Amino acid sequence: MMSSPKVWFITGTSSGFGRLMTEYALDQGDIVVATLRKPQVLSDLAARYPVDKLLVLKVDVTKQEDIDEAFARTRSAFGRLDVVFNNAGYSIVTEIEGTPVDKARELFETNFWGATNVSRAAVKFFREVNERGKGGTILQMSSIGGFNALPEFGYYAATKHGRNLGMDSINTHDKNQICIIEPGAFHTSVMNKAEVLPQHPAYTDESFETSVMRRQVVGAVFEGDAYKFTRTVYEVVQGGNIPKRLPMGLDAIELLNGKIELLKATVAETKGLSVDLKRDGGAVGLM
Numbered sequence: 036m037m038s039s040p041k042v043w044f045i046t047g048t049s050s051g052f053g054r055l056m057t058e059y060a061l062d063q064g065d066i067v068v069a070t071l072r073k074p075q076v077l078s079d080l081a082a083r084y085p086v087d088k089l090l091v092l093k094v095d096v097t098k099q100e101d102i103d104e105a106f107a108r109t110r111s112a113f114g115r116l117d118v119v120f121n122n123a124g125y126s127i128v129t130e131i132e133g134t135p136v137d138k139a140r141e142l143f144e145t146n147f148w149g150a151t152n153v154s155r156a157a158v159k160f161f162r163e164v165n166e167r168g169k170g171g172t173i174l175q176m177s178s179i180g181g182f183n184a185l186p187e188f189g190y191y192a193a194t195k196h197g198r199n200l201g202m203d204s205i206n207t208h209d210k211n212q213i214c215i216i217e218p219g220a221f222h223t224s225v226m227n228k229a230e231v232l233p234q235h236p237a238y239t240d241e242s243f244e245t246s247v248m249r250r251q252v253v254g255a256v257f258e259g260d261a262y263k264f265t266r267t268v269y270e271v272v273q274g275g276n277i278p279k280r281l282p283m284g285l286d287a288i289e290l291l292n293g294k295i296e297l298l299k300a301t302v303a304e305t306k307g308l309s310v311d312l313k314r315d316g317g318a319v320g321l322m
Contacts, residue, residue, distance in 0.1 A: 041272075042113045044068045044105075046096055046153055047123030049076040051223035052176060055265040056120050061089060063269065068109050068116075070094035070123075086112075096123045096149030106156045115165050118272055119157040121150050122176040124194070126229040128253065130245050131189040133235035139190045146194035150175065151201050161211055170210030172272060175202045179217045179287040183294045186248040212277045216268065217291075219284030221259030229253075259284050 043060050047053035048069040057069045057077075061084060068090045069077055077091050090112055094101045109116055124146040127134060154173055161171035180188050181195025199215050231253055238245045264283055271277060282291050 040065045041117040042066045042068070042109070042115055043118045043120060044070070044109060044116055044157070045120040045122060046070050046094065046149075048091075049073060050228070051122075052221075052261060052265065053120070053122040055223075055261055056122070056268070057089075059262075059265045059269055066090075066113060068092060068105065068112075070096075070105050096153055097144045099152055102152055102156050106160050110160070110164050116157070116160050116171055118172045118174065119153065120174045120176070121153050121157070122174075123149055123153075124176070126188065126191045127232060128187050128191075128229050128249065129232035130187065130235045130238050132237065133232055134190055135232075138230070138232070142190055143194055143197075146191070147197045147201075150198045154202065154205060158205060158211060168210060170212065172212045172214070172277060173202070174268065174272070175199070175213065175215045177215050177217050179219050179282060179284075179290050182217060183290045186244040187252070188248075213279065214271075214277045215280045217280060217282045217287055218264060219259060219282075219287035219290070220255075220257040221261045221264050221284065222257040223261045259286075 041060070043056070043065055045053055045057050045060075045067060048057045049071045053069075053071070054077075057067050057080065060067050061080070066088055069080070070092045071077065072093065072095050074081075074091045074093050080089060081091050083089075090108065092105045092108055094105045096102060106116075125142070127138060127142055154175065157171065157173050161169075165171055175198065177195045177199050178192070180192040181199045184192035184196075199217075202213055202215050205213060231249075234245065234249070240246060267283070268281070271281065282288055
């Protein structure tokens with residue numbers, strides 16, 4: 036007996052992983068609610084699929100009313116929701132000191148608050164609309180940079196780390212599954228769309244890590260295959276054994292292992308400093 040098609044809600048579908056996941060899920064016979072700021076970008080897909088297979092909605096994730104309306108439309112159209120691919124976001128390339136505060140705040144509005152508010156709406160939908168006890172799956176698109184910040188991507192890494200911690204603490208009642216996806220360097224349009232700001236004068240020396248990183252990433256063609264990434268993530272969802280965290284790419288695994296070793300060394304080096312830090316009278320209740 037064939038399983039019924041899944042209903043996907045995907046943010047940031049104009050390009051990159053969002054577009055690829057939309058296309059792949061549709062090719063597999065699933066239903067997609069594709070959200071993006073400029074719906075006309077998906078006019079080619081909208082012409083190929085009926086609205087009972089592809090529902091294209093205008094959503095700016097920095098606007099709560101857009102998010103609420105999109106989930107309400109999903110409920111009206113399909114009455115259920117299986118997978119949320121929380122993908123919308125962008126990057127700023129420059130040093131922390133070289134980033135105007137208003138630019139940093141705009142980045143957080145999209146990458147942190149936008150993603151967080153979509154996840155909150157998804158959990159509410161899973162609880163109140165889906166069949167009781169069925170739950171749903173949130174695929175939280177992050178980056179290995181959210182665990183291991185790289186030069187030139189300080190605020191970007193901060194937005195990803197913040198949303199990771201938020202997802203770690205989100206309530207998972209009703210059999211909800213939450214997966215934080217942490218890809219390494221995959222070739223998509225993300226770097227072409229990144230906002231590359233001028234270097235801060237203090238960091239322009241070509242030998243500095245920031246300068247080296249800028250040369251490596253701006254206009255680069257990365258080795259990671261975005262189509263293979265999309266196919267693998269889809270297969271993980273179909274398999275049902277969804278990990279809480281999913282690093283993707285051997286470069287991501289290497290960075291993760293390096294961070295683990297660094298944390299282990301830090302614990303070993305500093306543990307002795309914490310041995311005698313308890314109050315002499317003992318604890319009374321919780322802090």
